[in-house]
Amino acid sequence: MPSKVEIKYTQLFINNEFVNAKTGRTFPTYNPATEEEIAQVQEAGEDDIDLAVKAARKAFERDSEWRKMDASARGNLLYKFAQLMRRDEDYLAKLETLDNGKTYAESLADIDCSIKCMEYYAGWADKISGQTIPADGSNFCYTRHEAIGVCGQIIPWNYPIMMAIWKFGPALACGNTIVMKPAELTPLSSLYLGSLFREAGFPAGVVNILPGFGHIAGNALAMHMNVDKIAFTGSAVTGRKIQEASAKSNLKRVSLELGGKSPFIIFDVDDEYLQKAAEDTAFSIFSNQGQSCCASSRVFVHEKVYDKFLEKLKKIANEKIVGDPFDENVTSGAIINDTQFKKIMSYIDIGVKEGATLVCGGERVGNKGYFLKPTIFADCSDEMRIAKEEIFGPVVSVFKFKQEDEVIRRANATTYGLAAGLYSKDVNQIIKVSNSLEAGTVWVNSYETTANQAPFGGFKQSGFGRELGEYGLHEYTEVKTVSIAIF
Numbered sequence: 001m002p003s004k005v006e007i008k009y010t011q012l013f014i015n016n017e018f019v020n021a022k023t024g025r026t027f028p029t030y031n032p033a034t035e036e037e038i039a040q041v042q043e044a045g046e047d048d049i050d051l052a053v054k055a056a057r058k059a060f061e062r063d064s065e066w067r068k069m070d071a072s073a074r075g076n077l078l079y080k081f082a083q084l085m086r087r088d089e090d091y092l093a094k095l096e097t098l099d100n101g102k103t104y105a106e107s108l109a110d111i112d113c114s115i116k117c118m119e120y121y122a123g124w125a126d127k128i129s130g131q132t133i134p135a136d137g138s139n140f141c142y143t144r145h146e147a148i149g150v151c152g153q154i155i156p157w158n159y160p161i162m163m164a165i166w167k168f169g170p171a172l173a174c175g176n177t178i179v180m181k182p183a184e185l186t187p188l189s190s191l192y193l194g195s196l197f198r199e200a201g202f203p204a205g206v207v208n209i210l211p212g213f214g215h216i217a218g219n220a221l222a223m224h225m226n227v228d229k230i231a232f233t234g235s236a237v238t239g240r241k242i243q244e245a246s247a248k249s250n251l252k253r254v255s256l257e258l259g260g261k262s263p264f265i266i267f268d269v270d271d272e273y274l275q276k277a278a279e280d281t282a283f284s285i286f287s288n289q290g291q292s293c294c295a296s297s298r299v300f301v302h303e304k305v306y307d308k309f310l311e312k313l314k315k316i317a318n319e320k321i322v323g324d325p326f327d328e329n330v331t332s333g334a335i336i337n338d339t340q341f342k343k344i345m346s347y348i349d350i351g352v353k354e355g356a357t358l359v360c361g362g363e364r365v366g367n368k369g370y371f372l373k374p375t376i377f378a379d380c381s382d383e384m385r386i387a388k389e390e391i392f393g394p395v396v397s398v399f400k401f402k403q404e405d406e407v408i409r410r411a412n413a414t415t416y417g418l419a420a421g422l423y424s425k426d427v428n429q430i431i432k433v434s435n436s437l438e439a440g441t442v443w444v445n446s447y448e449t450t451a452n453q454a455p456f457g458g459f460k461q462s463g464f465g466r467e468l469g470e471y472g473l474h475e476y477t478e479v480k481t482v483s484i485a486i487f
Helices: 046-059 071-087 089-100 104-124 160-173 188-200 214-223 236-248 271-290 306-319 338-353 404-412 427-436 469-474
Strands: 012-014 017-019 026-031 036-042 139-147 150-154 177-181 207-209 229-233 253-257 263-266 298-302 357-360 375-378 395-401 419-423 441-444 477-485
Touching (some): 012 188, 046 150, 046 207, 046 214, 071 089, 071 104, 071 188, 104 160, 150 214, 160 177, 160 188, 160 229, 214 236, 229 236, 263 271, 271 395, 271 419, 298 404, 306 375, 306 395, 338 357, 338 395, 395 404, 419 427
Parallel strands (some): 150 177, 150 229, 177 207, 263 298, 263 419, 298 395, 419 441
Antiparallel strands (some): 012 017, 026 036, 139 477, 357 375
């Protein structure tokens, strides 16, 4: 472990000030690698959410500094914020690793991607435009893309900084104001970002960050009558509750990025491609301890290369070094908490009981901290629970297939549709399978190569709406038609 990481902010960030919760209640946040308390954090309640929404609403008034600001100036603010993140990336990475348990190297990579994402959207701020429409009759018709208003944003614990930036970037580029609730398990890095928004010069009320619990703060945000839109990343169970809250309140706009059980199809490829496919599988399912919604948790391998693929994947898994996430030699950090650790272990027990072959892993590492060896199951069937339910851990199920149409059908036999991937050298096969897979993103001869310029989101119960790219802007604007009669 490094020397103690200074915790600078534990209060609610409302109207450009760090303040205590109205109730004075706090909650602890823990280090997953040591199980020790890091700090007590102020717990947002309904009154705090209401105060933040009022601040955001005031910042969105027509004559406010934020609304009157030139779009180019708004972009400059986003860019300045990104540069402040770059200045403080080492501290942010240490804070993220301390609170989340992922390796320091992974945290640095997340932050680098997040900075580039904010820079990307900074460039979009003065390029959001409508259309001039050749309408019938003597009319001049055009559209405007206008900011929605006050946006509630609720983010998960697995990629705290990255998920925050994926939502901050497009919302602010479009001119909205924000009330964000970070996950109660990982609030520290989001709160530090609040200080950077203030330092960058964002007007008071434009960004508000309130840690708290989903059933209190999250529900208050989703039900609030003065919140115009909710963006949520997390479980399908909570996603349904957010949709219900929208229907029961003011029919606020909703975008959801939910869970996944993503298929990765490896066709009969040569040894070089097979090695790379094994490496991509390991990167996806074992990075961040498999706590990723788009992880390649179902791998379908052609029968001709099945055994060879398993050998390669097992070798990579066994070479993973699990332990202190601040140790530069460690490649796998800690599971987020005891609840998640026990959930993953229960699925490993289920897999064994259902008859899958435990190739490697499945064991706790050490007796302090939530560390787990990368786990591979072989000889899996599609009806096993480990094949159908999201485990959200470093556990991969490997299946054997024979025919192309067969594997397409099996890959699509899930309620989720967030991502998918395939390895093949046959161009016709690549196009056919990519077009046939029911997923928001399909990676070919790679896996989990997200790009800030390309949209990301799900089919089916993996949610709706898109983040990243130009499509991500569409979730934060309303389209207004203006038709002017010409006499």
